[in-house]
Amino acid sequence: MVNIANYNDLVVGDRVIEAGNSENFQTGDWRSLIPVIDIDKCIDCFTCWIYCPDDCIIIKDDMIVGIKATHCKGCGICAKACPKKAITMTPEE
Amino acid sequence: MTMPKKHSDLAINGDNAVALAWKQIDPDVCAAYPITPQTIIVEKFAEYIADGEVTTEFVCVESEHSALTLCTTSCSAGARTFTATASQGLAYMWEMLPITSSMRVPVIMAVANRAVSGPININNDHGDVMSARDCGWLTLFSENVQQAYDMSIIAPRIAEHPDVQLPCLVNLDGFILTHAIERMTPIDTQIVKKFVGEFKPMHPLLDVKHPVSHNLMDGPLFYFPHKYQMVQAMNNALKVAKDVFKEFAEISGREYHLVEEYMCEDAESIAIVLGSSFGTMKEAVDQLRREGMKVGVAMPRVFRPWPIEDLAKLMKGKKSVIVMDRHLSVGAYGPMFPEVCAAALENKDVPKMYNFIYGLGGADTMVSDFMSVFKDVKDGRATRINYLGVKQ
Numbered sequence: 001m002v003n004i005a006n007y008n009d010l011v012v013g014d015r016v017i018e019a020g021n022s023e024n025f026q027t028g029d030w031r032s033l034i035p036v037i038d039i040d041k042c043i044d045c046f047t048c049w050i051y052c053p054d055d056c057i058i059i060k061d062d063m064i065v066g067i068k069a070t071h072c073k074g075c076g077i078c079a080k081a082c083p084k085k086a087i088t089m090t091p092e093e
Numbered sequence: 094m095t096m097p098k099k100h101s102d103l104a105i106n107g108d109n110a111v112a113l114a115w116k117q118i119d120p121d122v123c124a125a126y127p128i129t130p131q132t133i134i135v136e137k138f139a140e141y142i143a144d145g146e147v148t149t150e151f152v153c154v155e156s157e158h159s160a161l162t163l164c165t166t167s168c169s170a171g172a173r174t175f176t177a178t179a180s181q182g183l184a185y186m187w188e189m190l191p192i193t194s195s196m197r198v199p200v201i202m203a204v205a206n207r208a209v210s211g212p213i214n215i216n217n218d219h220g221d222v223m224s225a226r227d228c229g230w231l232t233l234f235s236e237n238v239q240q241a242y243d244m245s246i247i248a249p250r251i252a253e254h255p256d257v258q259l260p261c262l263v264n265l266d267g268f269i270l271t272h273a274i275e276r277m278t279p280i281d282t283q284i285v286k287k288f289v290g291e292f293k294p295m296h297p298l299l300d301v302k303h304p305v306s307h308n309l310m311d312g313p314l315f316y317f318p319h320k321y322q323m324v325q326a327m328n329n330a331l332k333v334a335k336d337v338f339k340e341f342a343e344i345s346g347r348e349y350h351l352v353e354e355y356m357c358e359d360a361e362s363i364a365i366v367l368g369s370s371f372g373t374m375k376e377a378v379d380q381l382r383r384e385g386m387k388v389g390v391a392m393p394r395v396f397r398p399w400p401i402e403d404l405a406k407l408m409k410g411k412k413s414v415i416v417m418d419r420h421l422s423v424g425a426y427g428p429m430f431p432e433v434c435a436a437a438l439e440n441k442d443v444p445k446m447y448n449f450i451y452g453l454g455g456a457d458t459m460v461s462d463f464m465s466v467f468k469d470v471k472d473g474r475a476t477r478i479n480y481l482g483v484k485q
Contacts, residue, residue: 004313004314004317005314005315007321010318010319013197013295013322014196014197014308015306015308017296
């Protein structure tokens with residue numbers, strides 16, 4: 001069976017008529033490697049947070065606490081940008 | 094120019110007639126790039142803007158590609174937008190044509206039909222619009238100056254209808270209609286304004302209270318269904334066009350149909366033709382009728398959506414159908430021929446079908462030439478595809 005959406009469910013004309021809904025488009029399954037943060041090396045400089053194109057660095061109480069796996073595409077920019085080499089791109093199980 | 098009085102006739106060429114219709118409609122935005130034989134439309138309209146007779150924002154652009162890009166985006170923003178082009182201009186717009194239609198913005202574009210280079214040629218044929226036929230635009234044809242004016246007023250009503258929301262090409266034959274002065278009855282401006290009404294865009298970009306995104310990337314999951322939505326819109330346009338034609342008849346006394354017919358009712362052999370040649374062929378039909386030949390001629394007023402049902406009804410019981418194409422898909426048939434044949438398949442019995450290619454690059458085609466077409470078919474001299482006037 002060909003997998004296509006029902007035209008009746010779509011807004012006319014290839015439009016998105018609500019704001020901020022890219023949250024609903026989960027791109028985590030594009031990933032082959034996931035960034036793993038070594039919290040002991042991390043100095044909370046937020047360089048990775050600035051560089052991440054998908055807003056996937058999770059911050060709590062001004063501290064970096066992890067990666068948003070639902071949307072991280074595994075691009076590796078955070079690992080390259082980290083001045084302390086605290087992020088390692090790691091294969092997932 | 095002073096405002097024409099209600100129903101006082103004008104002597105006017107086709108381009109000026111289109112500009113007059115635009116003036117009466119007073120669209121929000123116009124962007125265009127000059128190209129013969131369209132130039133007069135926008136020149137005249139620019140005069141109306143300069144003289145303060147309309148409130149339209151005119152944007153000078155550096156090419157046709159930019160013109161249609163600007164028109165598409167301005168229409169997405171929520172502005173009623175008109176443009177005009179021909180030939181190479183339409184060819185240069187081609188990349189944007191399917192984008193305008195898939196964005197579902199009802200831009201109105203007058204096309205002063207002219208041959209596409211090469212060889213370079215500025216005269217009339219349908220090479221430009223036929224190369225745009227698969228781009229998802231509504232396509233209307235006019236036989237004379239009056240109809241070029243009328244179609245310009247009708248087009249926004251069909252295109253902007255909530256069930257349609259597609260851009261529209263309004264065709265008028267280059268030089269034959271664009272530059273020739275004919276007698277025309279205009280409609281009172283207030284009546285035109287009331288008929289066309291206010292543009293109510295769907296999800297306009299400038300509605301800041303309801304933020305939207307237009308023209309997003311479609312994966313395989315969505316591209317096909319979005320195209321299918323356009324199929325539905327085209328199907329809806331058939332009914333919408335019929336309704337709008339009826340309403341237009343009430344304000345103008347001029348009634349239009351999806352397929353215009355002349356002497357077809359009892360005809361054994363009919364021709365199907367587009368544009369100004371419809372008028373010439375009517376005269377050919379009149380002369381042949383006097384000789385006792387049962388012939389008729391028809392013109393699809395609406396080329397997109399293709400009025401399959403009406404064409405099938407028209408061809409029912411006919412002995413032969415002659416498709417006159419003013420363009421040629423080199424190596425195949427004229428562009429309209431396979432489409433007429435396909436419509437004929439709706440009936441149990443299919444007439445004998447003939448294709449005549451004529452008038453390419455403005456090759457003058459006279460009443461006597463069109464008479465010879467019917468005679469060639471009757472006397473068995475016609476083949477499946479014929480090149481009218483080409484010495485073989």
